[in-house]
Amino acid sequence: MVGGKMEKNITKVDKGFVFFSYTMLALFSLLVAIPIINLVSVSVSGMSHVLSGNIQIWPKDFQIEAYKYVLSSKEFFMALNNSLYITFFGTILGVFLSVMAAYPLSKIHLPGRNKIMILFVFTMMFNGGIIPQYILMNKLGLLNNLWAVILPLSINVFNMLIVKNYFESIPEDIEEAAKIDGANQFTILIRVMLPLAIPVIATISLFYVVMYWNEYFYSRLFINEFTEIPLQVYLRMVIFEAMDPAGNFALSNANVKLAPQSIINTTVVLSMLPMIILYPFLQRFLLKGMIIGSVKG
């Protein structure tokens, strides 16, 4: 009898806890979602509603004037173009270097492998800091050049290690078979290993795309020329320095038909669009990456 009562109490406590968990998760999800929804709503609402602070969650007096306005500015496309350039070439170079470093380092018998590994991993913990990097770029003549952002970030030891782990999980027999057929290391890498490594290459490509697209600090550090700034730096000027999307620092008088906040939000929404589109893939590949990792562990 007593035991039965206790059990009942426990299930009541358990149910309460489960309910509490659902509530907290729902609250947190709303806390994440509402600012994003509000951001979009303000970007597509009528000026009078935005100025009087009348937008809570859903848009009022729906219109896309702000989008027309931002999309007609040359400066927005200039910054977008710079970001696409950095992301495109950065990702190609990053994937290329990661694979080229990972393949030899996945060979356990390679002499000096451990020393070279330490050389790579050490840079995950220590770096020269802001000023030496700036001086290096200055000496290389790369200031105000998009490659100043692309080059230092293309060496990413974390991504290299992901590829290396993957290569290590490929059975050695496959390589042996190719060797017996007379293939050299270059052929094995390109003909045998690369096709097998497509899932992991897709994963790190996404990592590089996200990193280069979102990159802000190196662009701010190395690029001063307005025509060379990528989207994140441009966006920061629009949001925090009240810069008009056309590059004038007078957002408040920019356009009588539009609330400044709508123009800012439109620029933010357009800049986050690529990440939103990639997001389903990001989640899926992340899961795959974790499965690969757990099989290894």
Added chain:
Amino acid sequence: MAQKVAHGSKVDNLVVKPQRRISTRNGFRQLYFILFPALVMLVIFKYIPILGIVIAFQDFNIFDGVFKSPFVGLDHFERLFSNPDFYSVLSNTLIINFYKLLFWVPLPVIFALFLNEVRLLKLRSTFQTTMYLPHFLSWVIVGGIFVNILAVNGGLINELIELIGGKPIKFMYDTNWFRHVIVASSMWKEVGWGTIVYLAAISSVDPQLYEQAKIDGASKIRQIWHITIPSITSTIVLMTLISLGNILSNSFEQILVMYNPAVYEVADVIETYVFRTGIGQMEYSYTTAVGIFSGLVGFILVISANTLCRKFLGRSLW
């Protein structure tokens, strides 16, 4: 079974070894060749800047370069310790990052425990999809999102404040509020993502332990307290140690994006200070010294925290 197979292949290895040695040796030169481009990039863009910290001991100027600038020993470090600006940015750095750590250590654990209770898979993945999203947004975009909801004129939060009869607050320009904004926005961005590592740790707990506890009549909360939490303690310690190691360099990009002269007094951290005075006023040597100091302190913090953990908890990073 598995062991037998593994054993078998080991024997195979031994048998084939001499032949394999010869065949792989031919490939080594090719392998080094493949490795070469990445190694060159590593040396140029990682190791040259690391060697470049020598300018902290010089009176570096850009025309003489690293090789001709005169050495001045520890002058810049002496200047550092006698500079009130430095103490102000050091204390800002410590306050903001320990304030963050206060939430960053427990929140992902708590939400991972909550997520673990959700049995409806669809609902669970909806929660996860929503919570993970901000991680993929840049700091500039997160800054834009917060500027929008914190706007004095029509921002969602200030509307709520006015609704309950308060006065609107200039969150981004108010020295009393700015640090809270920094911590709140960083939790908004990263807590969801932070649950992943704990979810993985929780899922690897032996389910038999829970079965046993259920038979003994333990409630969910007791199960969490006595089984789940002890099983993931090492992960919590590890994650905390990593955050502690970054404590002096954390939040740099976020603050660089979100701060403004009105809040320098409370928000200027070591690296934003290095960035502004180093690049802006071309104080290359002095700010490199500041950078070295910050790296050193982070290193010492990790080492000592790690030693304490090994001594008292029997767990460590190394």
